[in-house]
Amino acid sequence: MSTEVDVKTLIIDEQEVSGLRGQTILEVARENDIYIPTLCHLDGLSEVGACRLCLVEIKGSNKLLPACLATIFEGMEVSTNTERLQKHRRTILELLFAERNHICSVCVSNNHCELQTLAQQQGLTHVRLPYRNPELPVDASHERFTADHNRCILCTRCVRVCAEIEGAHILDVMGRGINSLIITDLHQDWGSSACTRCGKCVQVCPTGALFDKSKIGSDHPKYPDFLPYLNLMREAQ
Amino acid sequence: MSKLKLATVWLDGCSGCHMSFLDMDERLIELAELVDVVYSPIVDAKVFPDEVDIALVEGAVSSVDDEKKILKVRAHSKVLVAMGDCAITGNVPSMRNPIGPEAILDRAYIQNASAQQQIPCVVVPKLLRIVRPIHEFVKVDVFLPGCPPSADTLHTALVALVTGAPLDIPALTRFGA
Numbered sequence: 001m002s003t004e005v006d007v008k009t010l011i012i013d014e015q016e017v018s019g020l021r022g023q024t025i026l027e028v029a030r031e032n033d034i035y036i037p038t039l040c041h042l043d044g045l046s047e048v049g050a051c052r053l054c055l056v057e058i059k060g061s062n063k064l065l066p067a068c069l070a071t072i073f074e075g076m077e078v079s080t081n082t083e084r085l086q087k088h089r090r091t092i093l094e095l096l097f098a099e100r101n102h103i104c105s106v107c108v109s110n111n112h113c114e115l116q117t118l119a120q121q122q123g124l125t126h127v128r129l130p131y132r133n134p135e136l137p138v139d140a141s142h143e144r145f146t147a148d149h150n151r152c153i154l155c156t157r158c159v160r161v162c163a164e165i166e167g168a169h170i171l172d173v174m175g176r177g178i179n180s181l182i183i184t185d186l187h188q189d190w191g192s193s194a195c196t197r198c199g200k201c202v203q204v205c206p207t208g209a210l211f212d213k214s215k216i217g218s219d220h221p222k223y224p225d226f227l228p229y230l231n232l233m234r235e236a237q
Numbered sequence: 238m239s240k241l242k243l244a245t246v247w248l249d250g251c252s253g254c255h256m257s258f259l260d261m262d263e264r265l266i267e268l269a270e271l272v273d274v275v276y277s278p279i280v281d282a283k284v285f286p287d288e289v290d291i292a293l294v295e296g297a298v299s300s301v302d303d304e305k306k307i308l309k310v311r312a313h314s315k316v317l318v319a320m321g322d323c324a325i326t327g328n329v330p331s332m333r334n335p336i337g338p339e340a341i342l343d344r345a346y347i348q349n350a351s352a353q354q355q356i357p358c359v360v361v362p363k364l365l366r367i368v369r370p371i372h373e374f375v376k377v378d379v380f381l382p383g384c385p386p387s388a389d390t391l392h393t394a395l396v397a398l399v400t401g402a403p404l405d406i407p408a409l410t411r412f413g414a
Binding site: 097101102103104105106107110111113117119120121123124125126127128130131133134135136 | 372413
């Protein structure tokens with residue numbers, strides 16, 4: 001097969017772009033500096049399409065598709081920022097804020113939080129839904145890290161980094177729907193689990209759900225950008 | 238042009254938003270050319286006036302008294318501004334929601350009290366079961382997030398509201414800012 005056939009040309013937001021067969025809309029958009037908001041996506045991890053923030057419109061289809069999973073095809077016409085999508089994105093964020101107890105002002109991730117940043121960026125000034133105020137555990141049994149389920153948005157980045165990159169897979173999801181909970185081992189305390197203490201989960205967590213105990217106040221920026229480099233180095237070996 | 242009537246209201250919050258308001262410093266003198274502060278914790282008026290042009294409300298609705306107040310403020314204000322995260326999200330006061338008022342009162346006035354262990358029941362208003370943002374009770378016209386919104390944010394917003402200039406709030410502030 002010639003390489004020519006493998007190149008697809010498409011239109012994203014009225015801009016003509018091209019990508020390779022098998023690439024996702026998100027990959028092609030980012031290569032061309034077209035911004036699509038994401039939350040569960042992280043460069044270096046597999047895609048799950050869980051957060052739905054990257055939903056885009058495809059001309060000729062009334063279904064919205066997650067840009068992180070949908071692959072490009074020849075002649076595809078993608079809109080990434082229509083009024084309808086903006087409305088949906090704000091609603092998704094409102095649902096996330098209403099579902100658990102996100103108190104930005106006293107959160108370790110205040111000013112370093114992807115949820116908080118996205119809310120501001122998407123023009124969210126208040127949540128129209130009633131807050132659920134659930135009673136959720138905080139697991140501080142680990143000597144280095146804490147899991148505060150009040151701030152968890154179930155993006156599963158921590159689960160994926162633990163399984164795919166660290167290879168330990170001690171983190172996973174328990175329960176279904178609104179009762180889902182990130183657990184360590186078979187729902188044992190994090191401190192007594194088989195955790196390797198690598199801390200990758202903390203670095204990839206977009207909110208203050210997983211944090212380093214040695215950080216105080218809200219001085220807790222996270223650095224997940226090591227992932228693509230780590231993958232690259234491993235491939236090179 | 239006659240001056241607009243400005244009120245500021247303090248529900249369940251730490252007064253930090255009002256501190257931010259005072260932090261406008263010398264700009265308060267300029268603002269005084271445009272508005273009269275007719276009701277506020279920092280002025281003498283005890284009764285909310287019948288007609289207010291702009292009401293800035295700090296704090297969440299936590300007690301029966303807060304609820305009464307916010308309904309009154311809404312009824313007598315043309316523009317109601319939710320000032321700060323407590324008014325908008327419940328924020329810190331709402332952290333008692335998963336626990337419930339009985340357990341909180343018990344911890345504060347019985348378990349942690351060394352003398353006179355009793356839960357106050359006279360004069361102080363009864364707590365609502367759940368602390369809620371003000372827009373769950375009344376229509377809110379402008380939301381100004383922040384904990385607290387900075388003096389610059391308050392100034393920009395107030396000037397825009399008084400002069401009718403466009404106001405891009407997400408460009409100014411956010412939850413927890």
